[in-house]
Amino acid sequence: MTDILDTLQALIHARKQTPVTGSYTNSLFESGRGRIAQKVGEEAVEVVVAALSQDAPRQISEAADLVYHLLVLLTELGLSLDDVRAELAKRHAPKPE
DSSP states (O other): OHHHHHHHHHHHHHHHOOOOOOHHHHHHHHHHHHHHHHHHHHHHHHHHHHHHHHHHHHHHHHHHHHHHHHHHHHHHOOOHHHHHHHHHHHTTTTTOO
């Protein structure tokens, strides 16, 4: 079974390589790195607000928006989930004695 995050990352990458008219993802790429980064920040704030004052469905929705926008930013930066996975694995690797 394919992981939804990998599927979404592949779709975002495809939109960057082959733009689709009317695509929200493409509108983000067209707006540039600064705007994409700004959207990640906005979505992060919305996650915090939801965590403090909203119900679980809203919290999940906001978290999904944040993950999506982060994937767009990673793609814009030429990075991927595998880069993030590798960093997390490195951080959690057993320490030599």
